[in-house]
Amino acid sequence: MAEELVFYTNPMSRGRIARWMLEETGVPYRTEIMTFGGTMKAPEYLTVNPMGKVPAIRHGDTVVTECAAICAYLAETFPEKELAPRPNERGSYYRWMFFAAGPLEAAATNRALGFVTPAEKSRMAGYGSFGDVMDTLEKAVSASPYIAGDRFTAADVYVGSHIGWGMGFGTFEKRQAFADYLGRVTNREGYRRATALDDEVMKQMQ
Structure with a gap:
């Protein structure tokens, strides 16, 4: 069974970068919309990103924050999409x-x-x-x-x-x-x- 991929974002944030990368991979993912000053700062989300910011992804037990890291991680995790460097x-x-x-x-x-x-x-x-x-x-x-x-x-x-x-x-x-x-x-x-x-x-x- 494939590991669940969860995407934490807000459309008025850098989350748009990660969303684009996710759509380029074409892999299924679940989206959690976070609110500024609300759910982003809630204790539950701070266990995902202590900065209380989006975007972030959780892939199984792996958490990745920071847009550049998310892009690189997804490219390497799904190499069949050929988005990682040769x-x-x-x-x-x-x-x-x-x-x-x-x-x-x-x-x-x-x-x-x-x-x-x-x-x-x-x-x-x-x-x-x-x-x-x-x-x-x-x-x-x-x-x-x-x-x-x-x-x-x-x-x-x-x-x-x-x-x-x-x-x-x-x-x-x-x-x-x-x-x-x-x-x-x-x-x-x-x-x-x-x-x-x-x-x-x-x-x-x-």
Whole structure:
């Protein structure tokens, strides 16, 4: 008997990234919708994620939090879906997934909060400057059709989601290379299914 896969999320959160990844795998899962300041902070859920945040997944006895980790875990756990990197793709796959989880998210968050790293202290920030991050990301998405090479992988779910959110909320610069890459990675049935599911949950919540 297959181990149950439970997805804890809220459609107004980074849970949309994990939802997209789940839909790309095509494996069955059960969704638990969590509320901000409510069920996310309840003792029961804090045993899943002590941070009291979503998304998280429980696969049998295994719990995984953090979107990048969820994407990587699902790709490796269901290899038949071919979303994990092949040997020649591993360098780019892990490089850009962790770049998005680290420098990219930090730079975008600080920008959204109105924080600008003083030029003389840029070496203290892991990402240097916001401009450095945007230039580096542009080069990454322009080097090949997908972030790890010529085919779609779980890293595209993660990097593509960041670009989609950043351009949508104005925390990223709207560069043509970003728009072109985003168009490629979101032109997929998995993305459309995930978006439709989360949009429907949002309607129900309202």
